[in-house]
Amino acid sequence: MKMGMRGAAASVLILAMGTTGVALSQQPAAAPAAAKETSNLNSKQKLGYAIGGDVARSLEAIKSHIDLAAMREAVQATFDGKQPLITQADAQKTDTALRTSMAIANGQQVPGQAPGSAPPKVDNRQVGLMLGSYMVGPSLAELKGDIELDALFDAVKTAFDGGQPKLSQEEGAAILQSFMATKQAEMQAKAAQLGQTNRQEGNAFLAKNKTVPGVVTTASGLQYQVIRPGSGERPLPSSKVKVNYEGKLLDGTVFDSSYQRGQPVEFGLDQVIKGWTEGVSLMPVGSKYRFWIPGELAYGENGTQGGPIGPNATLTFDVELISVQP
Structure with missing residues (x-):
């Protein structure tokens, strides 16, 4: 629902x-x-x-x-x-x-x-x-x-x-309206509780993760680690990039992967979540980074409609920057 x-x-x-x-x-x-x-x-x-x-x-x-x-x-x-x-x-x-x-x-x-x-x-x-x-x-x-x-x-x-x-049709409409209002209230309360839980779990993970050697934490709270360095140009926040990537929840569940689809993707860095815009702008072409993106830099309090990303969920992305276009 x-x-x-x-x-x-x-x-x-x-x-x-x-x-x-x-x-x-x-x-x-x-x-x-x-x-x-x-x-x-x-x-x-x-x-x-x-x-x-x-x-x-x-x-x-x-x-x-x-x-x-x-x-x-x-x-x-x-x-x-x-x-x-x-x-x-x-x-x-x-x-x-x-x-x-x-x-x-x-x-x-x-x-x-x-x-x-x-x-x-x-x-x-x-x-x-x-x-x-x-x-x-x-x-x-x-x-x-x-x-x-x-x-x-x-x-x-x-x-x-x-x-x-x-x-009667009027009685039926009233019952449906009351039911949907009740369900919506239940859903909002459940989402609020889940959002609080996800925020707490994400904060605890990030606090521990930032002490891992090689992990860098930016001023925004984004964390990253260089898996493979690159020597090419770095994109601007407004650049269009071509990447391979895999996104996971903190429990390791893969929710999106260009590797699984067998094809890299292209998009503008001004069209994605804040954590991607900031993080990929740090990468030189040819590099591969791992990002840990707190909920406020990802999908926020709403998550993704219908899942699998819950409210305030902290996400992990492995990103490989293939090329940059003006």
Whole structure:
């Protein structure tokens, strides 16, 4: 949940537009229905019904093509960490058939289809598996501990059948808003705690590391060590450079490596984190340095969205300067 979170409200818009090409706002609004009594529902059920209502509204245009049992099966498999129940190739074929069938049904001319030709056959089970495996399941996987799937699919089925929902659209929206606000507060508190821990661990590491022979600490707090000296020119902070590099967390986890990709990279030193701008400017061409970059010179309090670099994380980089361009 990286905000944040891939919440239900966002995922359903992807479903509506990605599958049918029809924006949610273009679909006819459903007539409001009175909600059933909800006092006996627990929080997971309420969230399931709220999300299910959104999913149903997003998929209204293609509901006749969806096998809900198959979609439920695929979502459950995703929640359980299993492989998708339909291959990407078959999902693509199903998506194409569905798009073509919908376009023809709406009187649109489809390239490659003769005017007046019958729409292609759409396998409803395949559609359900496609939606569950590649759209609904992945979009909601991070919420799997917060929702009840029975409630979610009961809401979808009720809506598809034109029945009376347990939650009105307004109630569902309020539940989603409250849930996302609570989750965001939890995430912010967790990030703050992690940021404090990372800062403390980084400071302790750097304090010890600066006593290692050969390690130099600059005024900014950047630390470096010359692994291989070079004799070429040094870049300016505004120069474009070509480098090979590998970045690690303090626990040794490699999070980025041009060596692994088998190809050096080029970029301007004014386009990277502060620690890189300062550090690489110290290097002559042909040299290889190791840098230890404190969090405030790296990705700061935000880290990288979705990881793997946490807030205030101290990073290690091995950098090999290949060339400098004006």
